[in-house]
Amino acid sequence: MSSSSSSSSQEAFLAIYKEIESELLASLQSLPALSTNLKQQLVDYYSVCLPYTVPGGKMTRGLTVVRGVQVLKQRELTPAEYKDAAILGWMVEWLQAVFLVADDIMDASITRRGQPCWYQVPNVTQDNAINDALILENMIYQTIRRHFKSHPSYIHILDLFIDTTFQTEVGQHIDTNGTPYADGKRAPLDLSRFTLDRYRGCVRYKTCYYSFYLSCALALAYCGYDPNESSGEDGKSGGASLYKKAEDICMILGEYFQIQDDVLDAFASPEVLGKIGTDIEDAKCSWLVCKALELVTEEQKKILEEHYGKHDPEGVQKVKDLYRELKLQELYGDYEEEQKKICDGLIAQIEPENFQELFKFLLGKIYKREK
Template identity: 30%
Template sequence: MLPQKLIVICTRNFANHTCNGKLQSPLMKTVLSGYNSYFPKIIDQSLEKVSFVYTPAMRERIKKCSEYYTIGRNPVQGEFMVLAYEALNKDSMIDDEMIHKLQVIVTTVEMVQTYFFFWDDLEDKSMTRLGKPCWHLLEDTGLFAFTDACIMRSFINDIIRQNFHGEMCANILSVYDKVYFTSSVGQYMEAAISRSRNYNNYTMESYTKIGNLRSSFYSVKSPLLLGLALNNKLNKESYDVVDDVGLDIGVLVQCHNDLIDYFSEKGTLNIGKSGTDIQEGKFSWVATTFLENCNSEQKRIFAENYGSADPDKVKRIIELYEEVNVAQHYQLEQQKRFDIFNEKVSKLPKNATPSAEFFKSFQNLLHYYSQDTTNLMYDKH
C-alpha cells in the first residue's frame, strides 16, 4: 500500500477548519459543504423550466438519473474548479449570485462524471458502482441507459443555458463540448488497443496520448478552464497554459485510477466498484508498466492469462504484478509526472494566467488525492 500522506493546501484566505485533512477557504467550504443539499434543488428548479418534459414520470426519471451516482460523491472536480476560480478572483467581491453560479458549475461538472459512468458501466458490463447496482441493471433501465445518458448530456447543457448568458455561457459550453469529444475519442482508442490483444501496442507513449484525451482534459484541465471562464479570463493564451501544464498530472489521474482497480481486484481496497481491468484485458497503466518491466517468461505467462474472467488466471496476473512491484512503480510514475509539471510551471512567464503561484497551490491538492489510494480522486471511468 502506498504511504498515506496528507499534504496541506496553501492558498489565500484559508480558514482554520479542515475537511478530510485539507484546509479550505470560507468560499470553498460554502460551495462544497452544501453540495448534497443544493444539488437536488438545482435539478428540481432546472426541470421546472423545461416545458416539454411535462409528465411527472419523465421528470422523476431525469431527476433519478441525475442523482443516482452524483449525490453522496466527493465533488473533486468541483473542488478543483472553486480553487481555480478563487485564485483568479483576488480583487472581486463574491456575492450570493456568484455563489449560485459556482454551485451550478459544481452540479453540472459532477453530472458529467455520472454521464460517463452510464456509458462506461454498459461497455464494461459492470455490476456495481459506488456500492450500489449499476444504473443499467435497475429493473426499469437495461439498454434505456443509452437514452438516459443522452438525456443527461442535453440536460447538463440546458442547466448551463438557464444560468449563464453571452460569452460566459458560450465558453462554459465549449469546455463541456471538448470534454465530451476528447473523452469519447480517448475511450474508443483505449478500447481499440485493448481488444486488439497486441501487447506490443501497450506502450507508455500511447498510454500518455490516450490518457490525455480520455482523462487529462476532463479530470484536470476542464475544472481549471471553467474557473477561467467564470472569471472572464478564458482566451487562447490561458487555454494554452492549462492545456500544456495540466497534461501530465491529468494523465496521472488515470494512472491512479488504474492502480486503484488493481488494488480492488487484489482485494486490498474496497472502492464500491469491483475491479475488472484484468478480466477485460484493459490497456491500463498497470498492464503497460508490467510489460515494460517484465522478462520474456513473465510476458509469455501474461499473454496466456490476461483478459480472462477465470479466477485462477486473474490470480496469476495479480501475482505477476506483485513480482514487478507495480505499486512501487506508481510512486516513480507520480514523481516523474510531477517533475515534468514543475518544470513547465517554472518556465511560465510572470504574467501567465493561471500563474505559477496558482499551479503550485493546485499541485498540493493533487498530491493529496494522488499520493494515497484511500483518497479516491474519482470512481474509475
C-alpha cells in the first residue's frame, strides 16, 4: 500500500471516529433527570477526553478490521459495509484506550503517544481518569448496540468484546503481580518470579487477544463466519478452522510484538517511541529480565538484585548496561527473524488464500518496527 493510499485510508477511518464521537456526545445531552448545566459539563469534559484518549495512535488494530472484511469479501466494500467495519475497528481502538488510561495509572507512567498521560492532564485527576476508563468501556457497548443490534452476528460480536476484555484483565493481573505486595507496600524483589512461563502467560492474555486476535475475529464475525461450523458446504475449512488458525497466528504475532515492545521500552529513545519506558523501574516481568536471568553469572545477578524495580536513573542505566553486556538486543534480532519464518509458514497454510493477506498485513506492520 502506498503512503498516499495509506493516508487516505486513515482519513476515511478518522471520519467514522468523528461520527461515533458526535453520537456519544449527543447521548450525554439526552440523559434524563439532569439539568441542562450538568449535561453541558459532561459534554464539555468528554469533548476533550475522547479525542485525547481514543485516536492518536497508529490505528493498526482498527484498520485491521476494515482490511479483514475487505479480504474476506474479496472486493471493495460498499459505503455501508465500510462504515460497519470501521465502527467495529474503532471499538477495538476504544478498548485500547480503556486499557491505556488504566495501565498508565497503574504504572505511574508520565507520557503516552508523545503527550502527558490522561490522568496527568491538569484538572483531570487520577480518580476521574479511573472513572473515565469505565465510561470509555461502556461506550463500546452503547455503540455496538446502536449500530449492530439487528445484525446476525450481534451476539457473537458482543461475546468477542466481553471475552477479550476479561482475557486482557487476566493478563494485566499476571503482569502487575510479577512482584508481590504486602500490606499495601511492595514486597522485597523476588527475581524467581521473573520466568518465561509467567511472561508468556501474561503476554498471551494481556496482548495477543486484544491487539491481534480480536480484530481478525471481528472481521470473520461480521462476514458471517460461524465459529461453531466445522466445515463448509463445499468441504473446505469452516468457520471454526478459520478462527483457530487466526488465533494460532495471532498468539505468535502478539508474543513477538510484546517482546519487541519490551526491547523498545529499554532501548528506543522517548522521542521516537512516544513515551518514556519504565519497565525496569516498575519491576516488570519483561522478556529482557527473563532472558537476562537465564544468562547472568552470580556477580551479574547482583546488579539486578540491587537495581531492578527502583526509580533510580543510575541504577536503571546499570541494568540497561547489563542487558547490552549480555547481548540481548542481538538475541532479540535472531528471535525476530525466527518468528517471521514461523509466521510466514503458518500464513501460507490458511484457506481461503485471500485471508492470508490480512496476516501478511499485520506481520508487515510489526516486522522491524521502531516505535
